[in-house]
Amino acid sequence: MQEGRALADRQINRDLLHTIFTHPKWQWGLIAFFGIIVLGAMCAAGYMFNRGLGVSGLNRPVMWGFFITNFVFWIGISHAGVMLSAILRLSKAEWRRPATRAAEVLTVFSLMTAMLMPLIHAGRPWRVFYWVFPFDWARGVYPNVRSALIWDPSAVFTYLTSSTLFVYIALLPDLAVIRDRSTGIRRQIYSVLALGWRGNPRQWKLQIIAGVLLSALILPVFVSVHSIVSFDFSMAIAVKSWHSTIFPPYFVIGAVHSGVAAVVIVMAVMRWLYGWQEYIRPEHFDALGRLLVVVATGWFFFFVLEFFFGLYSLEADEIAVKDFLSAQAPWSWWFITFVGTTYFIPVGMWLFKGVRRNPGLMIIACISVNIGMWLERFLIIVPGLAQKQVMNFTYFTYAPSVVEVVIVIGTFALVCMLMLLFAKVFPLIPLYDIKEGEIARDEIQIGRRKVPAVLREE
Amino acid sequence: MAQRKPHKWGMIVDIDKCTGCQACVVACQAENNVQLNTEDRFHERRPIEWIHIQRYWEVPEEYRSRPEDAPFQDIKARFLPVLCQHCENAPCEPVCPVYATYHNDQGLNVQVYNRCVGTRYCANNCPYQVRFFNYWEPVWPDRMRNQLNPDVTVRSRGIMEKCSFCIQRLRRGERQVEAAEGGELNDRALAEGNFAPACVQACPTGSLIFGDYTDPDGQLSQYVAVDEDTNEKVLKDDRAYQLLKNIGTEPNVIYLKKIDPRRTGEGGHG
Numbered sequence: 001m002q003e004g005r006a007l008a009d010r011q012i013n014r015d016l017l018h019t020i021f022t023h024p025k026w027q028w029g030l031i032a033f034f035g036i037i038v039l040g041a042m043c044a045a046g047y048m049f050n051r052g053l054g055v056s057g058l059n060r061p062v063m064w065g066f067f068i069t070n071f072v073f074w075i076g077i078s079h080a081g082v083m084l085s086a087i088l089r090l091s092k093a094e095w096r097r098p099a100t101r102a103a104e105v106l107t108v109f110s111l112m113t114a115m116l117m118p119l120i121h122a123g124r125p126w127r128v129f130y131w132v133f134p135f136d137w138a139r140g141v142y143p144n145v146r147s148a149l150i151w152d153p154s155a156v157f158t159y160l161t162s163s164t165l166f167v168y169i170a171l172l173p174d175l176a177v178i179r180d181r182s183t184g185i186r187r188q189i190y191s192v193l194a195l196g197w198r199g200n201p202r203q204w205k206l207q208i209i210a211g212v213l214l215s216a217l218i219l220p221v222f223v224s225v226h227s228i229v230s231f232d233f234s235m236a237i238a239v240k241s242w243h244s245t246i247f248p249p250y251f252v253i254g255a256v257h258s259g260v261a262a263v264v265i266v267m268a269v270m271r272w273l274y275g276w277q278e279y280i281r282p283e284h285f286d287a288l289g290r291l292l293v294v295v296a297t298g299w300f301f302f303f304v305l306e307f308f309f310g311l312y313s314l315e316a317d318e319i320a321v322k323d324f325l326s327a328q329a330p331w332s333w334w335f336i337t338f339v340g341t342t343y344f345i346p347v348g349m350w351l352f353k354g355v356r357r358n359p360g361l362m363i364i365a366c367i368s369v370n371i372g373m374w375l376e377r378f379l380i381i382v383p384g385l386a387q388k389q390v391m392n393f394t395y396f397t398y399a400p401s402v403v404e405v406v407i408v409i410g411t412f413a414l415v416c417m418l419m420l421l422f423a424k425v426f427p428l429i430p431l432y433d434i435k436e437g438e439i440a441r442d443e444i445q446i447g448r449r450k451v452p453a454v455l456r457e458e
Numbered sequence: 459m460a461q462r463k464p465h466k467w468g469m470i471v472d473i474d475k476c477t478g479c480q481a482c483v484v485a486c487q488a489e490n491n492v493q494l495n496t497e498d499r500f501h502e503r504r505p506i507e508w509i510h511i512q513r514y515w516e517v518p519e520e521y522r523s524r525p526e527d528a529p530f531q532d533i534k535a536r537f538l539p540v541l542c543q544h545c546e547n548a549p550c551e552p553v554c555p556v557y558a559t560y561h562n563d564q565g566l567n568v569q570v571y572n573r574c575v576g577t578r579y580c581a582n583n584c585p586y587q588v589r590f591f592n593y594w595e596p597v598w599p600d601r602m603r604n605q606l607n608p609d610v611t612v613r614s615r616g617i618m619e620k621c622s623f624c625i626q627r628l629r630r631g632e633r634q635v636e637a638a639e640g641g642e643l644n645d646r647a648l649a650e651g652n653f654a655p656a657c658v659q660a661c662p663t664g665s666l667i668f669g670d671y672t673d674p675d676g677q678l679s680q681y682v683a684v685d686e687d688t689n690e691k692v693l694k695d696d697r698a699y700q701l702l703k704n705i706g707t708e709p710n711v712i713y714l715k716k717i718d719p720r721r722t723g724e725g726g727h728g
Contacts, residue, residue, distance in 0.1 A: 052615040053576070054593035059503035061587060063578035123576015123591065123616025131555045131575050141557050141573070149555035149579055237549050237705055238585035385582060389702060391540075393512035394587045396503045 016427045019274050034417035041410020044403045045120055055403045062385045062398040067121035070408050072377040074114030075229050080259030081107025081163055082222040086215035094454050095287040097433045098279045103263045104167045109418040111160045113411045148231040155228040162218050169210045172197050173432040226255045241321040241384035250302040257299045258373035261366035264288050268359040279429055282357035289356030300343045317390050325383045342372025466565040466671040467623055468710040470681055471539055474717045475665035478537035482509050485660030491610045493596030506590040508621040509541035509657050542588045542621035543709030550580035565710050574617040585702050589620045624655035645669045645676040
């Protein structure tokens with residue numbers, strides 16, 4: 001799969017580095033726009049710290065709401081990085097090349113954003129340090145390793161560390177290219193960042209080995225992170241609809257689903273913003289669309305299983321929660337929206353080649369997936385808490401407050417702003433990876449037709 | 459203080475005697491510096507009541523599928539006082555990331571206010587919903603400042619709180635009774651010295667019974683026996699049950715069910 005015309009190295013450098021060396025006005029405008037939203041969210045969070053969690057919509061049965069939903073959502077988005085870079089790298093999918101860096105950077109930023117959520121939602125956020133760091137802080141009490149909330153930061157910080165390394169190692173050759181093309185203080189900064197990259201064979205060898213090793217080592221982390229996030233819920237025996245053994249695989253595949261969809265959105269947006277039509281071509285969207293059909297259907301399988309297991313156990317209270325979720329308004333409307341937007345609408349669109357090759361339609365389908373996946377987490381967390389056990393005297397419902405809504409919107413703006421800032425200083429498409437693809441590109445004669453092909457050194 | 463004596467505190471709630479008067483709720487509020495539950499708190503569904511009375515309407519068997527058709531004189535109000543069950547196998551304990559809640563050697567589920575960061579995971583994992591989060595900073599009107607109990611911490615916002623079986627009273631009892639040679643804080647000493655929890659002391663019908671499971675002459679022993687080898691509770695009374703027993707939390711609070719005159723045929727009861 002190698003459509004599009006051949007590109008010279010010089011042109012690749014010029015096209016992919018113009019985000020760094022030119023300063024269009026819209027760029028700062030856009031960054032400022034997102035920055036203002038982030039500032040608003042910070043004010044909302046500050047107000048909440050100052051007044052207490054009373055300003056949220058949380059109540060006695062529903063102690064977790066929008067914040068934890070958003071936490072699980074962003075952890076889910078972060079799974080795209082490994083999916084696209086590590087797995088596709090190890091399986092030698094040629095079309096991954098322009099998507100890898102954006103996916104990895106999205107991973108890092110969404111993980112950072114996700115970790116803000118549990119810290120913000122804590123009742124006394126100024127004391128969380130002895131929760132997150134495994135150190136006794138002179139109190140003689142270590143964190144409780146039996147708690148899923150201790151496994152969580154361990155897994156997420158491991159993932160954050162490894163994916164940051166992953167991004168950095170892939171950045172090294174590109175940093176050297178920028179260093180060679182800049183002057184003054186900027187050159188000095190990039191020189192330090194490039195760690196003395198000269199592009200000699202030994203350095204290339206080490207860089208490739210490091211990349212492959214990290215890809216392989218990051219895979220267990222990839223599976224474990226969202227499994228552990230799902231343990232937050234599945235370990236809780238008191239909440240009927242949470243206490244389910246299907247949760248870890250269900251969460252992992254859901255994470256891949258929403259994550260890959262988010263990468264498609266990022267790719268389509270940067271193709272349009274930075275004019276990278278030569279690099280991100282319809283064939284890439286086509287490949288991602290096919291991948292998404294498989295992932296979405298896998299997710300749908302687990303979704304049906306999860307629902308089915310709830311009914312199959314024939315426990316009256318579990319069936320009551322499923323009934324509450326899927327048959328009683330207003331939850332049933334959210335439930336229908338969630339199933340439709342997560343599976344039936346996007347997969348129905350991706351079945352058509354014309355849609356898969358159209359970036360605009362792909363954006364619509366992928367936004368639909370992410371709306372659905374956000375709702376999925378919400379519908380897992382809240383209805384189960386609202387009707388926890390048979391003692392229905394304590395039943396209640398949940399509606400988010402303005403503060404929570406603003407903070408959730410702020411997290412989206414934060415990720416957008418960080419992506420834009422990253423694109424301002426580092427290339428969002430890996431230069432060396434594209435060049436490698438160009439070297440490997442070839443054409444072979446099959447009958448009377450010339451077909452694009454890829455040469456590989458095995 | 460002399461060698462600490464072993465205790466295993468527990469409570470019996472006799473539903474048959476409960477009239478739903480809420481005296482226990484008020485007594486608890488006063489004893490434990492629980493913040494004032496104003497009307498707003500109830501609308502927000504964030505009241506803090508370490509013991510609260512759940513009210514259920516019971517309709518006759520034949521109207522179960524359509525309760526609205528039941529004749530009003532047959533609808534019974536049922537009251538269920540619910541407080542922290544001090545579970546032996548408490549789901550709230552392992553989930554706390556900072557060890558703010560743990561089980562002590564006297565069978566109590568203890569909350570450490572200083573340690574709590576407010577993740578609210580324990581409240582999510584409590585099937586009885588008897589853990590309460592301080593969503594707001596508690597405020598008392600000036601004229602009530604001096605009524606705060608000096609033995610009990612005033613909790614700030616952002617932390618969990620729950621029934622402690624009035625541990626300050628138990629400790630005071632231990633100090634006063636067990637400091638003397640041969641003193642034992644048994645059920646009689648609890649009653650004489652007002653060391654039982656405030657709700658038990660306030661209950662006008664005596665439907666709450668507090669005592670020590672390890673005390674063979676205690677009030678609890680006629681309802682519950684504790685197996686010495688397995689440390690499991692054996693319910694001796696055929697009215698006795700535990701809330702949500704199927705979850706396996708092994709509560710230290712035992713309920714005695716309502717005597718239904720219609721079902722058993724003993725007319726004119728209560």
